[in-house]
Amino acid sequence: MSFLNKNVIRSITVISVLFCLLWLIGLGFAVGEYYAGKPEKVPETNTVSKKVENKKGLTILALGDSLTRGTGDETGKGYVGVLMDEIKEKTKRPVQLTNLGINGQRSDQLRKQIREKEVQRQIQKADMVLVTIGGNDLFRGGQGLVDFQAGNIAAIEKKYLDNLKFIFEQIRKSNSKANVFFIGLYNPFIELNQGKEMSKVVRHWNYDSAEVSAAFPKIVFVPTFDLFELKVNDYLYSDKFHPNSKGYRLIAERVASLLTW
Amino acid sequence: MNKLIQNEMMKLIAKKRLIVIAIIIGILVMLFTYAQYKQVQTQREKLGTSDWRTILQQQIVDTTNRLSSSRISDEWKKQLQISLQQQQYYLDHDINPAEPGAPTFMRIFLESSIDLFIPLMVMVIASDLVSSEHSLGSIKLLLTRPVKRWKVLLSKYITLCLAVSLVIAIAGILSYAISGVVFGYKGWGAPILTGFNVTDTGLNTSEVKLLSLWKFLLMDFGLVWFVSIVVGTLSFMLSVLIRSTAAGMGVMLAALISGAILSNMVSSWESAKYFFMVNLRLTDYMKGTAPPIEGMNLSFSMMVLFVWWAAALLVSFIVFTKKDVY
Amino acid sequence: MEKKITLSVKNLKKVIGRREIIKNLTFDLREGEVFGFLGPNGAGKTTTIRMLVGLIKPTSGSIQICGNNIEDHFQEAMTSLGCIVENPELYPYLSGYNNLLHFARMLDDVGDERIREVTELVGLTERIHDKVKTYSLGMRQRLGIAQALLGKPKVLILDEPTNGLDPAGIREMRQFIRFLAEEEGLSVLVSSHLLSEIQLLCDRVAIISKGVIIRVDTVQQLLENRERVVWHIDPFEKGKQVLSSLTSIEEKDDRTILTDFDEKKTPEWNKRLVEAGVSVIEINRKMPVLEDLFLELTGGDTIE
Numbered sequence: 001m002s003f004l005n006k007n008v009i010r011s012i013t014v015i016s017v018l019f020c021l022l023w024l025i026g027l028g029f030a031v032g033e034y035y036a037g038k039p040e041k042v043p044e045t046n047t048v049s050k051k052v053e054n055k056k057g058l059t060i061l062a063l064g065d066s067l068t069r070g071t072g073d074e075t076g077k078g079y080v081g082v083l084m085d086e087i088k089e090k091t092k093r094p095v096q097l098t099n100l101g102i103n104g105q106r107s108d109q110l111r112k113q114i115r116e117k118e119v120q121r122q123i124q125k126a127d128m129v130l131v132t133i134g135g136n137d138l139f140r141g142g143q144g145l146v147d148f149q150a151g152n153i154a155a156i157e158k159k160y161l162d163n164l165k166f167i168f169e170q171i172r173k174s175n176s177k178a179n180v181f182f183i184g185l186y187n188p189f190i191e192l193n194q195g196k197e198m199s200k201v202v203r204h205w206n207y208d209s210a211e212v213s214a215a216f217p218k219i220v221f222v223p224t225f226d227l228f229e230l231k232v233n234d235y236l237y238s239d240k241f242h243p244n245s246k247g248y249r250l251i252a253e254r255v256a257s258l259l260t261w
Numbered sequence: 262m263n264k265l266i267q268n269e270m271m272k273l274i275a276k277k278r279l280i281v282i283a284i285i286i287g288i289l290v291m292l293f294t295y296a297q298y299k300q301v302q303t304q305r306e307k308l309g310t311s312d313w314r315t316i317l318q319q320q321i322v323d324t325t326n327r328l329s330s331s332r333i334s335d336e337w338k339k340q341l342q343i344s345l346q347q348q349q350y351y352l353d354h355d356i357n358p359a360e361p362g363a364p365t366f367m368r369i370f371l372e373s374s375i376d377l378f379i380p381l382m383v384m385v386i387a388s389d390l391v392s393s394e395h396s397l398g399s400i401k402l403l404l405t406r407p408v409k410r411w412k413v414l415l416s417k418y419i420t421l422c423l424a425v426s427l428v429i430a431i432a433g434i435l436s437y438a439i440s441g442v443v444f445g446y447k448g449w450g451a452p453i454l455t456g457f458n459v460t461d462t463g464l465n466t467s468e469v470k471l472l473s474l475w476k477f478l479l480m481d482f483g484l485v486w487f488v489s490i491v492v493g494t495l496s497f498m499l500s501v502l503i504r505s506t507a508a509g510m511g512v513m514l515a516a517l518i519s520g521a522i523l524s525n526m527v528s529s530w531e532s533a534k535y536f537f538m539v540n541l542r543l544t545d546y547m548k549g550t551a552p553p554i555e556g557m558n559l560s561f562s563m564m565v566l567f568v569w570w571a572a573a574l575l576v577s578f579i580v581f582t583k584k585d586v587y
Numbered sequence: 588m589e590k591k592i593t594l595s596v597k598n599l600k601k602v603i604g605r606r607e608i609i610k611n612l613t614f615d616l617r618e619g620e621v622f623g624f625l626g627p628n629g630a631g632k633t634t635t636i637r638m639l640v641g642l643i644k645p646t647s648g649s650i651q652i653c654g655n656n657i658e659d660h661f662q663e664a665m666t667s668l669g670c671i672v673e674n675p676e677l678y679p680y681l682s683g684y685n686n687l688l689h690f691a692r693m694l695d696d697v698g699d700e701r702i703r704e705v706t707e708l709v710g711l712t713e714r715i716h717d718k719v720k721t722y723s724l725g726m727r728q729r730l731g732i733a734q735a736l737l738g739k740p741k742v743l744i745l746d747e748p749t750n751g752l753d754p755a756g757i758r759e760m761r762q763f764i765r766f767l768a769e770e771e772g773l774s775v776l777v778s779s780h781l782l783s784e785i786q787l788l789c790d791r792v793a794i795i796s797k798g799v800i801i802r803v804d805t806v807q808q809l810l811e812n813r814e815r816v817v818w819h820i821d822p823f824e825k826g827k828q829v830l831s832s833l834t835s836i837e838e839k840d841d842r843t844i845l846t847d848f849d850e851k852k853t854p855e856w857n858k859r860l861v862e863a864g865v866s867v868i869e870i871n872r873k874m875p876v877l878e879d880l881f882l883e884l885t886g887g888d889t890i891e
Contacts, residue, residue: 006267013270016423019430026483030547033455033470033480034559057309069326096309100322103329118318118352264692271689275680398676402734405640405672406693407665586642 057094059125060084063110064132067183067251068101072242079183079243080130082252087259098122106136107163114170123174130255132183133167134160138205139188139241153201161208168216180219181255184209186228188241199225220258224251265408265416266423273386273424282382283431287439289378290432293370294440301361313357321348340551346464347457347549354454356471362448363441364474370436371481372548376541377521379432379485380492384513386424387496389506390417391581396506400586410582414501418574421497425489429482449475457549464549477547484543491537491566491573492517498573501581524553534561537569590617593667593774594639594742599648601634608634610798612648616742616774621764623789623806624778631798632778633673636746639776640670653741666694669740673747675731679720683711683730686719687737694738705733709763725756732763743767743775749784761788794880809880814848818860819869826865830856848872 062068062080070078077085080099088095100119102109110133113119123129137160138153171180187202189195202225210221227250228235228243235247243251273279305311308319324345328338351358359365371379391414394400403413437446451474458465492513499509520538533539534554540562545552552558594616601609609631616622626632637643639650641657641664650657655664677686687706691697706715709729719727728748735743748764749757765788767773779785785792786806793803802809820826823842830836830844833856837845846856853870860867 009267009270009274012274012427013266013423015430016427020423020426020486022479023426023429023483023486026479026481027487028483029476030480030483030543031559031563033472034546094309096315098308098310098315098319100318102322102325116349116353117355118314121314122318268689268692271685272678272681275678275685397678398674399678401637401640401642401672401676402690403693404642405665405668405670406690407662407695407738408693409661583644585644586637 057096058087058091058127060087060095060097060128060130061122061126062097062099062101062130063114063119064101064130064183065105065110065136066101066103066242067132067135068099068130069103070101070248071103072237072239073245073248075245077245077248079248079251079255082249083130083255086252086256098126101132104136105133107133107160107167111163111166114167120170120174123171123178126175126178128259129171129175129178129180130183131167131180133164134205134209135185138185138202157205157208160205161212164209164212165215168212168219172216172219176217178218179260180216181258182209182213182219182221183251183255184221184223184225186224186232188228188232188236190229190232222251222255222258224254227251227254262412262416262419265412266419269390269416269420270423273420278386279424279427279431282385282428283435286382286428286432287435290370290436290439293436294366294443297366297369297440298443313359314352314355317348317352317358321345321352324348343459343464343549343551346466350457350464350466350469351454356452356454358453360448360451360453360474362444362451363437363446364448364478365451366440366444367433367436368453368474368478368481370440371432371478371485372544374432375485375488375544376524376538377517379429379489380517380541381514382428382432383425383489383493384496384510384517386428387421387493388500388509388513390421390497391500392504392506392509395504404586411578414578414581418494418497418577421493422490425493426486429486429489433482449473453477455480455547455549459549459551480547481544484547487563488541488543488566491570492541494570494573494577495537498577501577531555535565537566540565590619592616593618593653594776595649595651596639597649597651599635599638599650600646601631601638601643602646608798609638609645612795612798612800614793614800614803616776618741618774619768619772620790621768621775621777621788623785623792624776624795625782625785625792626778626780626795628780630795632780632795633746635795636670636672636744636776636778639744640668640672641665642672666738667741668744669735669738669742670744671728671731671735671746671748672744674750675727675734677719677727677730677734680718682718683715683722686730687715687734690734691737697737701737701739705736708736709733724751725753725759728752728756728760736767741774743773745775745777747779748777749779749781757784764788815873816846816848816853817869817871817873818844818846818867819871820844820860821866821868825863826860826867829860829863829865833859845873 066072068078068080070076070081073081075081078101080097080101084095084097100113100122102113105113114123137156168180171178184206185202187195187199189198192198206221206223206225210223213219213221228247233240235243235250237244237247301311304316308316310316324341327333328341328345333341348358359369391400394403404410406413452471453474454469455472455477456468456470458468495516496509496513499512500506503509503512516538520536520541523533523536524539524542531554534557539553540557542553543559543562546559546562592615596615597613599609599612600607612635614622624632624635634643638645639657641661644658650664652664653667655667657664677683678689681689683706684702687702691702703712706712709732711726711729711733714722714726719730722730728751732745732748735745745764749760752760761784764775764777768775768790777785777788789806791803791805792809794801817839818826818830819842827836827838827844830846834846834852839845846853857867857870
């Protein structure tokens with residue numbers, strides 16, 4: 001019975017004792033570290049590494065609101081997803097998508113998001129940037145429909161354009177080469193009572209957005225207003241605000257037609 | 262006393278429980294490793310990149326979107342917010358929260374097995390230390406020697422502590438050795454953050470510290486050890502009180518599992534925080550996730566566990582030295 | 588010459604709940620004797636033995652082993668005691684040797700040498716390194732004894748030592764116990780519910796029933812007092828009349844009559860019978876067995 005040899009048992013005992021001590025030290029460490037008041041080594045905020053890794057594939061970055069997220073699309077793809085599928089079909093290179101769209105995001109929030117180090121790094125890496133923003137500034141979840149005639153819409157738009165300009169500046173600062181596609185607004189309320197008046201506001205909004213885009217190189221304003229102008233309800237999700245799968249497909253096809261290789 | 266411990270060790274080893282436990286841990290680690298590997302792979306496929314920053318950024322955005330949904334409970338929302346802030350902090354400081362490698366796997370394995378799996382293994386050893394002597398009948402021989410009863414029990418308890426230490430060491434070594442095959446054996450020096458403070462308003466990052474992973478791991482091991490000792494002592498007490506090993510195990514198992522369930526839903530039942538089983542996730546305090554019940558922190562949980570430990574030990578010794586053996 | 592007292596029990600009592608399990612037991616064990624503890628199942632033998640070895644705390648009374656009270660001087664008292672309570676339940680997953688080693692470690696200065704000695708004494712040398720679960724019951728019993736002898740005890744307590752053994756094993760065990768008492772000078776306390784065993788094995792016997800010791804005496808004395816005479820007579824009714832006028836009689840089912848034996852009076856009774864015209868077919872002097880005695884003493888308490 002060599003297995004139950006006295007020496008075997010003794011050595012197992014000794015090893016156990018050593019581990020027991022080691023874990024006790026660890027416990028002491030944990031408690032000490034937890035209560036040590038001042039951190040000795042405060043982590044520093046690192047600057048984004050300038051080094052861009054060599055990529056083999058195509059990198060696409062999507063920024064913006066629920067449209068970028070794909071809210072309302074039963075397949076969950078959104079226009080970004082549909083567009084990706086088309087790009088994958090056309091190009092042989094591997095495609096990498098980073099979708100940073102956040103539901104309900106407004107231009108001031110995107111402005112904040114775009115200043116994050118990691119987001120900047122993502123922009124820097126991107127070969128193409130897709131942006132949807134402004135819908136939540138203007139419509140504010142339907143509130144815009146009620147008070148669009150009041151004077152404050154002008155103030156909102158002014159702020160929005162200011163944010164938009166900042167966003168584009170940041171994108172261009174980080175990455176001067178990538179094509180940026182900025183998706184314009186459509187009017188989901190076009191068939192409602194005040195649809196006509198609302199449309200006017202949206203057109204004006206789009207016009208000013210296009211003007212801002214035009215001030216930057218390689219930033220393309222992609223209009224969608226006309227896509228939803230007729231039979232808008234065929235292309236809207238049940239919330240009558242976001243596009244449905246068909247609506248997203250329309251947007252994606254329009255963007256796809258603009259792509260150059 | 263040394264001789265008595267040698268005796269208990271001899272019996273423990275002869276029973277081959279440790280080997281069984283090592284095999285169970287080994288199998289589980291293999292499953293875990295494979296699952297982790299698969300997860301990394303699918304993530305890579307989905308996002309088309311293995312860049313952790315991109316993945317983390319994507320996770321942050323995903324979490325943000327989940328937060329905007331109105332269907333999630335306040336409870337869950339708060340937890341998400343905290344993990345979101347933490348992820349953002351990691352990203353801002355350019356630290357990978359899950360540096361690939363066996364040490365990180367070890368950390369994740371420890372953190373996820375602290376409240377159920379490792380206590381379970383410890384329970385397997387502890388719950389029959391005394392009751393098996395009863396069921397074998399050898400207790401009659403053991404207690405008719407010229408050795409005081411408390412000494413007999415103490416030798417058993419010390420053996421339990423040693424065995425617990427050994428089980429944790431086995432878990433550590435196996436998780437490192439097995440996962441290293443897939444993830445590589447490097448990464449001891451990877452930086453990791455600790456000292457996040459969960460407050461009412463969210464996550465307080467003013468006391469965040471940067472640690473090397475090995476140091477963090479050592480601390481994790483210490484906490485796992487503490488939890489295991491407490492659970493082991495409780496099973497030990499049941500083993501003294503209940504003659505049947507199976508019944509003792511059943512009681513302990515029920516307690517452990519109820520703890521795992523409870524900690525997911527007791528946030529509104531405040532006095533539940535005095536149960537030992539909702540206080541087992543000590544490593545979460547190091548990591549900085551929201552506690553199951555407001556007001557719980559490391560010292561509170563350790564205090565609760567300590568009281569349970571002391572009570573269990575006291576009961577064990579009093580009962581064992583006084584009890585008539587039939 | 589009175590031999591030294593090794594185990595002394597005085598006014599031992601045990602109350603569990605409201606039931607008095609053991610009521611006032613008092614007895615002594617002397618050096619070199621085998622003391623029998625006889626009683627039916629449930630009489631309190633096991634409880635008493637468990638109190639003697641310290642497994643159960645007595646409610647009152649004292650137990651001294653070689654002069655040491657087991658409550659105040661547990662360690663000293665236990666040093667001079669070896670015991671097997673019920674079956675020798677050793678660790679089946681350890682070898683015989685490791686079992687002995689295990690218990691040797693719980694005693695002071697018991698080394699390998701002594702382990703070898705006791706192994707040889709019980710004749711287990713060949714199988715000592717095999718696991719106990721491969722042992723036969725007899726071998727386990729012997730290992731149990733070896734374990735009990737490790738510390739060279741003065742007092743050996745064996746609870747039902749022949750339980751489950753085959754006839755050859757029982758005889759072997761009996762010889763071994765006698766050997767220990769006679770050659771090694773141990774005091775051995777043996778409990779049993781088997782009368783025949785006690786009769787063959789013991790020097791003195793305590794008869795216990797319902798928690799009370801009914802009688803303590805040497806086996807010989809117990810038996811001597813109870814020699815009987817069996818009368819086979821014809822005609823039966825007349826003879827019975829004659830005898831009953833002379834002494835107390837007991838009528839047996841097989842038409843015989845039982846009287847006490849008295850060296851002087853028995854011939855006289857015989858003469859009177861003959862005078863009365865009763866023919867005596869057979870007079871048989873009957874050596875009593877403990878069984879009869881036991882039944883008499885306990886008033887028909889059941890026993891196997």
